[in-house]
Amino acid sequence: LRFSCRLWGGLVQTGGSLRLSCEASGHSFSGYVMGWFRQAPGKEHELVTAISWGGGSTFYLDSVKGRFTISRDNAKNMLYMQMNSLKPEDTAVYYCAADPRDIPTILRYGMNYWGKGTLVTVSS
Numbered sequence: 001l002r003f004s005c006r007l008w009g010g011l012v013q014t015g016g017s018l019r020l021s022c023e024a025s026g027h028s029f030s031g032y033v034m035g036w037f038r039q040a041p042g043k044e045h046e047l048v049t050a051i052s053w054g055g056g057s058t059f060y061l062d063s064v065k066g067r068f069t070i071s072r073d074n075a076k077n078m079l080y081m082q083m084n085s086l087k088p089e090d091t092a093v094y095y096c097a098a099d100p101r102d103i104p105t106i107l108r109y110g111m112n113y114w115g116k117g118t119l120v121t122v123s124s
Contacts, residue, residue, distance in 0.1 A: 002026045003096045003115025013123050016086050022079040022096030022115060032100050034072055034079045035059070035111065038092035038120075047110075048094070049081060050103050059103050063089070086122045093117035 008019040020036065035050030049070040050059045058070060069082045079096055095118075099111035 003098075003113075005094075005096050005115055005118045007118050007120065011121050011123065012086055014087060016122070017082070017084045018086065018120060019083070020081045020094060020096075020118065020120075024077045024079070024096070024098060024115075027113075029053075029074070029077055029098055032098045033103055033106055033111075034096070034098045035106070036070065036079075036081050037095045037097055037111070037114070038090075039095070039117070040089070040092040043092075045095070047107065050106060051079075052103060057103055059107065083120070086120075088122050088124045091120060091122050093119050 002025050003022050005022040012018055031053045033050055033052050036048045037045050038048050039045040046061060048061050048064055049068055051070045051072055055072060067085045071080045096115040097111035098113045099106050
């Protein structure tokens with residue numbers, strides 16, 4: 001099971017945009033919820049956003065609602081997150097993740113499969 005993540009945009013200033021993409025391989029993700037976690041320096045990791053297999057169910061952390069958008073392309077095993085109006089408090093290591101359980105369960109227990117982190121830095 002492997003995740004290959006890519007950050008589009010590099011270092012940005014407050015108000016800028018970035019796009020994260022993640023390709024999952026080595027495992028069938030049929031029916032899986034996929035999402036993005038993040039961990040800021042000195043803080044616990046938190047679920048930023050998640051999307052169900054068919055895309056009909058999503059979750060967004062309150063602090064990113066209206067600014068971040070999650071999407072997926074199941075045919076390509078790809079997960080995306082568009083991040084707009086970025087703030088310095090969005091600075092964190094972001095992780096792509098997947099889990100066969102539903103979003104309410106994931107919110108309570110987390111996700112089982114994680115990729116390597118990608119650093120997102122938003123300067124003020």
